[in-house]
Amino acid sequence: xxxxxxxxxxxxxxxxxxxxxxxxxxxxxxxxxxxxxxxxxxxxxxxxxxxxxxxxxxxxxxxxxxxxxxxxxxxxxxxxxxxxxxxxxxxxxxxxxxxxxxxxxxxxxxxxxxxxxxxxxxxxxxxxxxxxxxxxxxxxxxxxxxxxxxxxxxxxxxxxxxxxxxxxxxxxxxxxxxxxxxxxxxxxxxxxxxxxxxxxxxxxxxxxxxxxxxxxxxxxxxxxxxxxxxxxxxxxxxxxxxxxxxxxxxxxxxxxxxxxxxxxxxxx
Amino acid sequence: xxxxxxxxxxxxxxxxxxxxxxxxxxxxxxxxxxxxxxxxxxxxxxxxxxxxxxxxxxxxxxxxxxxxxxxxxxxxxxxxxxxxxxxxxxxxxxxxxxxxxxxxxxxxxxxxxxxxxxxxxxxxxxxxxxxxxxxxxxxxxxxxxxxxxxxxxxxxxxxxxxxxxxxxxxxxxxxxxxxxxxxxxxxxxxxxxxxxxxxxxxxxxxxxxxxxxxxxxxxxxxxxxxxxxxxxxxxxxxxxxxxxxxxxxxxxxxx
Amino acid sequence: xxxxxxxxxxxxxxxxxxxxxxxxxxxxxxxxxxxxxxxxxxxxxxxxxxxxxxxxxxxxxxxxxxxxxxxxxxxxxxxxxxxxxxxxxxxxxxxxxxxxxxxxxxxxxxxxxxxxxxxxxxxxxxxxxxxxxxxxxxxxxxxxxxxxxxxxxxxxxxxxxxxxxxxxxxxxxxxxxxxxxxxxxxxxxxxxxxxxxxxxxxxxxxxxxxxxxxxxxxxxxxxxxxxxxxxxxxxxxxxxxxxxxxxxxxxxxxxxxxxxxxxx
Numbered sequence: 116x117x118x119x120x121x122x123x124x125x126x127x128x129x130x131x132x133x134x135x136x137x138x139x140x141x142x143x144x145x146x147x148x149x150x151x152x153x154x155x156x157x158x159x160x161x162x163x164x165x166x167x168x169x170x171x172x173x174x175x176x177x178x179x180x181x182x183x184x185x186x187x188x189x190x191x192x193x194x195x196x197x198x199x200x201x202x203x204x205x206x207x208x209x210x211x212x213x214x215x216x217x218x219x220x221x222x223x224x225x226x227x228x229x230x231x232x233x234x235x236x237x238x239x240x241x242x243x244x245x246x247x248x249x250x251x252x253x254x255x256x257x258x259x260x261x262x263x264x265x266x267x268x269x270x271x272x273x274x275x276x277x278x279x280x281x282x283x284x285x286x287x288x289x290x291x292x293x294x295x296x297x298x299x300x301x302x303x304x305x306x307x308x309x310x311x312x313x314x315x316x317x318x319x320x321x322x323x324x325x326x327x328x329x330x331x332x333x334x335x336x337x338x339x340x341x342x343x344x345x346x347x348x349x350x351x352x353x354x355x356x357x358x359x360x361x362x363x364x365x366x367x368x369x370x371x372x373x374x375x376x377x378x379x380x381x382x383x
Numbered sequence: 384x385x386x387x388x389x390x391x392x393x394x395x396x397x398x399x400x401x402x403x404x405x406x407x408x409x410x411x412x413x414x415x416x417x418x419x420x421x422x423x424x425x426x427x428x429x430x431x432x433x434x435x436x437x438x439x440x441x442x443x444x445x446x447x448x449x450x451x452x453x454x455x456x457x458x459x460x461x462x463x464x465x466x467x468x469x470x471x472x473x474x475x476x477x478x479x480x481x482x483x484x485x486x487x488x489x490x491x492x493x494x495x496x497x498x499x500x501x502x503x504x505x506x507x508x509x510x511x512x513x514x515x516x517x518x519x520x521x522x523x524x525x526x527x528x529x530x531x532x533x534x535x536x537x538x539x540x541x542x543x544x545x546x547x548x549x550x551x552x553x554x555x556x557x558x559x560x561x562x563x564x565x566x567x568x569x570x571x572x573x574x575x576x577x578x579x580x581x582x583x584x585x586x587x588x589x590x591x592x593x594x595x596x597x598x599x600x601x602x603x604x605x606x607x608x609x610x611x612x613x614x615x616x617x618x619x620x621x622x623x624x625x626x627x628x629x630x631x632x633x634x635x636x637x638x
Numbered sequence: 639x640x641x642x643x644x645x646x647x648x649x650x651x652x653x654x655x656x657x658x659x660x661x662x663x664x665x666x667x668x669x670x671x672x673x674x675x676x677x678x679x680x681x682x683x684x685x686x687x688x689x690x691x692x693x694x695x696x697x698x699x700x701x702x703x704x705x706x707x708x709x710x711x712x713x714x715x716x717x718x719x720x721x722x723x724x725x726x727x728x729x730x731x732x733x734x735x736x737x738x739x740x741x742x743x744x745x746x747x748x749x750x751x752x753x754x755x756x757x758x759x760x761x762x763x764x765x766x767x768x769x770x771x772x773x774x775x776x777x778x779x780x781x782x783x784x785x786x787x788x789x790x791x792x793x794x795x796x797x798x799x800x801x802x803x804x805x806x807x808x809x810x811x812x813x814x815x816x817x818x819x820x821x822x823x824x825x826x827x828x829x830x831x832x833x834x835x836x837x838x839x840x841x842x843x844x845x846x847x848x849x850x851x852x853x854x855x856x857x858x859x860x861x862x863x864x865x866x867x868x869x870x871x872x873x874x875x876x877x878x879x880x881x882x883x884x885x886x887x888x889x890x891x892x893x894x895x896x897x898x899x900x901x902x
Contacts, residue, residue, distance in 0.1 A: 174799050193801075200799040207792040212813055212890035222800035255894040273800065388734035395735035416758045480659045483877035484870040485832045490839075491854035491862050495677050570747035574832075577749055578839050585749075589840075592753040600757065604750050611745035 123309050124150040124173065124277060128182030131168050142168045144336040145182065148328060152276075155303055155310045157320035159371060160330035160338075166313045169330070170281050173311065174200055186277060195277075199270030199308075203282040205263035209254040215241070216250040219269045240272035243302060260291035264298070271302060278303075278310045285315065293351050296323055300349065317371065321345075321363050322355060329370045339370045417598045425602035434587070435603075439610065442583035445500065445575065446568035449507025453564065456508070457515025458557070462545075464516075465523035478516075486510045486571065490578060500582065503575030510571055511564040515557070522556030523549065558625035565618040569611055584610075679860045684867065687860035692868060696849070701868075704834060704845040707763065711770025712830045716823055719775050723782025723819075724812060733783070744780060748773030748829060749836055756841050766837045766845075773833045774826035781822025785815030817891045820884045827880055831873050846872075 126148040133140045143165040150156050158166050171177040173184050175194040184191040186198070202208045209218050219237045228236075241247050244264040254262050263283060270278055280299075284292045300323060303310055314320050320327050324343055331338040343363055345354060354360055400419055407418040429435045464471050486509040493502045526549055534544045576585020584607055591600035667681040692701065726732050726740075752769050759765045789811050797807045812819070838847025850865035885892075 171795075176795055176798055194799045196801060198799065200796070202792055202796065204792050207790045208796045210793065210810065210814070211894040222802065225801070225803055225806065253890060253893060255890075388730070388737070391731065391734035392738045396738045398735075399739045411758065414757075477659060477662070479877075480874055483828060483831075483873040485828065485835060485873055487832055487835055488850075488866045488869045491850050492677075492866055494854060495859075566745055566747065569745075570749055573747050574749045574836055577752065578836060588750060588753055592757055597757050600753060604746075604754055607750055608742055608746040611747060612742060615745045 121151050122149045123152040123154075123187060124148075124311070125185040126169075126173065126182070127185070129169070129172055129179045129184060130181040131165065131172060131177070132180045143172075143179075146330070146337050148337065150277075150309060150311060153307055153309055154326065155312065155324045156326050156328060157324035158311065158313045158328045158330060159315065159317055159320045159367060161332055161371060162315065164330040164332045164335075166315075166330055167281055170200075170279050170311065170313050173277075174198060174279055197276035198279065199273045199275030199277070200279045201263075201266050201270050201281070201283045203286055205259060205266050205283075205286065206254065208266055209262060211254055214251050214253055215246065215257070215265050218254065218265060219272050222269060222273045236272045236274070237268075240268040243271060243305070244268045244298060258291075260287045260295060263287060263295060267295075267299070267302070271306060274306070276309060278308045280310065280312045282314050283312075284319065292319075297351065299323065317364055317367050318355065321360060321367060322349060322351075327363075327367050329367060341367055341370070414597055417601055421598050422601045422605055425598050426605050429599070429602050429606060435606070438582070438584045438587045441581075442569070442572045442576065442585065443610075445503045445581070445583060446507055446572040449504045449572070450511050450564050450568045452504070452508040453511030453515050454557075454560075457512050457560070458519055460512075461516050461519025461523065461553075465520055471520070482513045482517075487574060487578070494579060499575065499579040502579060503572055503581045503583075506571045506575055507568045510567050514563050514567065515560045518556040518560035518563075519553055522553035525556070526552045555622075555626045558622035561625075562615070562618040562622045565614045566611065569614060573607065676857075676859055679863065683860045684863045687858075688864040688867070691849075691861050691864055700844050700846055700849045703763070704838065704847070707766050707770060707845070708830055708834045711767045711834070712774055712827065714767070714771040715774035715826055715830070716778055718771070719778025719822070719826070720782050720812075720819060723779040723822075724786050724808070724815075726779070727783035727786025727815070728811065733787070740776075740780070744776050748776075748833055752833075752837050752840055761841050766834070766842065769837045770830050770833045774830045777825035777829065778819070778822040781818045781825070782815065785818025785822075786811055788818075789814045817888055820888060824877075824880055824884070827876060828873075831869075831876065835869060 126146055129143060129146045130141065131143040133142060146169060148156075158169065160166050168177065172179045173186075173191065175184075175191045175198070178192075186195050189195065210221070213221065216237055219240055220233060223233045223236060238247070238250075241250055244267055246261060246264055246268060249257060249261065249265075254265065257265070263286075267283070283299075284295050287295065296319060299310075302308075312320070312323060321343055327341045327343060329338040329341070330336075341363065345357070345359060345363070404419045407413075407416045410416075413421065464474060486506050489506065489509070490502065493505065497505070530548045530552075531544060534548050539547065572583065573585035573588075575581040576583040576587070577589050578585075580586050580589070584603065588600055588603045588607070591597070591603060663681070670678060670680045671682065673680050726736055748769075751772050755765050755769050755772075759768065793810070793814060794807075797810055802810070834845075835847040835850075838845035839851045842848040846865060846869055850862055850869070853859075853862035853865060
């Protein structure tokens, strides 16, 4: 039960349509979602269901066609101040001419912080993701997994209340992905952030989150919300092979696969 | 291009033309900067005159001749240098040394020994040669080693490999070279006329200026731009034809 | 690369760059030593003329004005080109508005602007400067616009999501586009030199182009050759200087993409 006083993020009736030639294409249809402060929510769905679009609307990067997003009591019309975001394309979101340290420091430079305080935040964030030694390297000198850690460190140093992640681990290899998932789980607990995590990987969604939201394509909207009642302490080996994990996973999978493919609404 | 951007483009064109007209009338004497309303009719009149087309033909001939020489020489030199990797390494500094030297420095030297038409062709050829050469070298550098190895695995000889693997890789780069040399060729063919009086549009423009037919000169310049546009469009079409079947591994195609 | 290793590598690079040309010059010297042709005098004579003509009063009278016009014209073209190119590349509406006009001026051969400006503005330093600036503007502008337009969406979104101030975002976009900007500036340099020489040949009373033409007309052949070589050397030197500057500024790009931006 989500009570109104501990809700950090409220998505109310959000929809997004595009005009393409003479047709209207619904990327999102009337999404209602509430996220409590400190919660970890995963969003899954088949490709094309609008997960990334929803995330960008929540981030204030895209305007919604209908509905509104309220973060911490304030309507979101442009990127809000308490937001951190990590994209899928780790290499492309870092600025190639800046060192790791400079990349992590960049969002902090425009807040009213002293130099020493800024440096401390950056150092701590890099340490937390395990890249304390690489502060003076350039992004192209690092592996894909390390670059994604830099992007995460940049988000962490910013001390956001809400952390948005758009399939952040889908472009790295499976081994690295496991490490990054566990890192994220540790950071989430350590910094008491609220996380909205978009992924197409159902196993990952169940493994990391407290609640899995299933999106259907286009007009289907939000299909289901499935609470994940796994123990708080999770690890790659035992949690993923537990029976409860298998049940939850199957349930999510069934909802994702059996959402009907809707017609695009046709408007002359 | 959407209808909106085409419309905006038209607006931009009209605004630019109107702006020129206003500025020309307000700030300059009509002898020095004639307004568009005088230049355009003059240009239309020129299009009916034989001397314009003769001059255009001469300029284009010089440009095409020079470009053709450059393409052949560039391909031959490119393949010769590229085929022997050590040669490329040794020569690269010399190539870098010679390339930035503008071909026009040859004008005072050659004027003593050749006639102006020949020099114009040479100007075009020299400048375009570097462009073609470097594009060929880039193309050769781009040849997929996996494709070469596959060809060798199928026991294709050197010539067959050159025809089936190397040449198709280089072809799109030649298309790019063509697009690049078109404007250079036209510019240098005109320079030959401007500086040395070689028969053609350049000479026509300069003599208009000397004899005080300023409106005529502006009209010629306007038309020259038009010729440039036509040539550029043609070159881009040619480049696209050469590119369209090429396996889209090049960066530009991805966009 | 630091310290001694860096110094040695730099010296080796310079040696390689100058080695073969020096060799060619030496061959030319030897081959032409006994030349009796008036059109191709021995390199020795040309070198002597070089010393007489250019390393003297003529330096102040001709070379300096030429360099000044070149520098001022080129700098103007770069500044205006980058600024205008940024605006055009960043906003689609501006692109659509300016597209036909730009397409026309892009292919208008720069040398024809010389008689036009001669008539419009008259003979003078300003005219030559404008000729150079106008001709060099287009490659800078178009390449900048292209580079700005193709800056990665993800970078723009990241900058927006972290609420970076507008001025910072403009700077980031420009930095991301800088490889293309440098490519345009490099093309513009070559065009600037050509226009400098041609405009001086056609409408000047001083400068390198004028002096070389004067020597040619008065059949002072060794002096003429010395001028030709000087222009050639100038083109080479400026190109190398540019390359050095570009290499430093785009170190990050070479690392990220594995190779330098193409010359053309």
